[in-house]
Amino acid sequence: MRYMEMSGKAGNIMADTEVRNEEIKNMKMKCETEGSMIEEAVVRRKEKACGGGVYQGELRRNIRGELYRNIQGELWKMRHTLIPVMHVLIPLLGVGVFLAYYSFAAWSDEGKVSGYIEALSVVLPLVISVICSMSVEMEERGHFQTFLGVAVHRRVPLLAKWMALSGMGLAAILLAVLGFAGGYRLMAGTAVLSAGKYLALSAVLWIGGMDLYLFHLFLNLAFSRNLSLCMGTAELVICALFLTGLGEGRWQIFPCAWGGRWSSYLLQCWIGNREWSVEYVSANLTPGILVTVVLWCAVFLWFPLYEGRQCRD
Numbered sequence: 001m002r003y004m005e006m007s008g009k010a011g012n013i014m015a016d017t018e019v020r021n022e023e024i025k026n027m028k029m030k031c032e033t034e035g036s037m038i039e040e041a042v043v044r045r046k047e048k049a050c051g052g053g054v055y056q057g058e059l060r061r062n063i064r065g066e067l068y069r070n071i072q073g074e075l076w077k078m079r080h081t082l083i084p085v086m087h088v089l090i091p092l093l094g095v096g097v098f099l100a101y102y103s104f105a106a107w108s109d110e111g112k113v114s115g116y117i118e119a120l121s122v123v124l125p126l127v128i129s130v131i132c133s134m135s136v137e138m139e140e141r142g143h144f145q146t147f148l149g150v151a152v153h154r155r156v157p158l159l160a161k162w163m164a165l166s167g168m169g170l171a172a173i174l175l176a177v178l179g180f181a182g183g184y185r186l187m188a189g190t191a192v193l194s195a196g197k198y199l200a201l202s203a204v205l206w207i208g209g210m211d212l213y214l215f216h217l218f219l220n221l222a223f224s225r226n227l228s229l230c231m232g233t234a235e236l237v238i239c240a241l242f243l244t245g246l247g248e249g250r251w252q253i254f255p256c257a258w259g260g261r262w263s264s265y266l267l268q269c270w271i272g273n274r275e276w277s278v279e280y281v282s283a284n285l286t287p288g289i290l291v292t293v294v295l296w297c298a299v300f301l302w303f304p305l306y307e308g309r310q311c312r313d
Contacts, residue, residue: 066153070160073146078164083134087168090127091176094120099183109192110271116180117201117267120173121260122239124205128169128212129219129232135165136220144308147221154304158217165213170206177202197270201263208259211295215255218299221306252287255295 078084098119102112139146146157181198185191193201212235219228235256241247242257243264251257261284269276 066156067160067163070146070157071164074161074164077138078135078168081134081138083131084168086127086131087172088175091172091179094123094176095179095183098180099187102184103187109188109190110267112184113192113271114264114267117177117205117263118243118260120176121205121208121263122236122243124173124209124259125212125235125239125256126232128209129216129228129235131165131169132213132216132220133225133228135161136217137225147306148308154306155300158221158300158303162214162217165217166206166210169209169213170202173202173206173209174199177205193270197266201266204262204266205259208255208262211255211258211292214299215295218302222302252284253291255288255291258288 098112098116102116105112107115147154177198178195181191181193181195216228216232219231235254238254239256239260242251242254243260247257247261251261265280
């Protein structure tokens with residue numbers, strides 16, 4: 001009897017303990033709910049008082065922080081690949097080849113500078129396609145985890161990769177143009193253009209190449225490396241042809257031709273007999289701006305729907 005009484009008391013104690021634990025759990029859930037409701041109400045009051053500026057400011061800080069971390073990650077990933085090496089060796093190789101040829105070529109100083117800049121603009125689309133193919137191939141080995149499973153904001157990894165590659169492209173173009181300018185001045189003993197004009201030519205080539213970086217990233221992500229390389233080769237041919245009269249009225253909607261045509265126009269104004277025309281600039285710049293806006297919007301609206309691809313190269 002005594003054992004049964006003790007068992008009954010133990011059962012009652014356990015039941016009371018379970019009831020108390022359940023009450024404590026319910027109280028915690030209630031407090032958490034009330035706390036989240038209070039926090040939400042405070043945030044809403046702040047947003048209402050500031051016109052939504054608190055939330056938008058926090059969102060902008062989060063996106064900037066994530067973008068900065070993704071750019072850092074891109075640079076770290078590319079550190080042990082051939083991509084940084086190519087951004088140094090290709091410009092130096094081009095400068096060396098052209099300076100060696102110009103050392104005995106019977107061209108005028110103006111013609112040598114113009115020929116080098118045109119050759120640089122023609123080769124640029126193919127080099128960009130190769131660089132983008134190598135960069136996306138690196139992501140493919142990681143099963144596109146950076147794009148599909150890590151980012152909070154889906155567009156940030158693509159934007160970070162685009163900015164990292166474009167920044168390295170700018171450094172390579174500066175090395176190619178300024179390296180040629182310095183080498184030619186040492187070889188010929190004369191400066192055809194000022195440093196500011198060489199920087200302007202570098203900026204024109206780089207701005208024309210920014211759309212190409214984004215376009216070839218899209219081709220590599222959506223389709224394959226082979227398609228991007230074929231398109232880069234086709235752009236090289238188009239750029240070379242559109243430097244002639246075949247490009248009149250057509251080059252404005254082809255990003256691969258922008259660097260060559262605009263740099264040729266600047267050189268004609270600086271060292272030729274052509275006068276600067278605001279009407280010419282505005283008439284030819286407007287189609288390019290429209291193409292750029294359409295390309296950027298299309299790619300960044302498409303990317304949140306991206307789910308990876310299989311490699312069948």
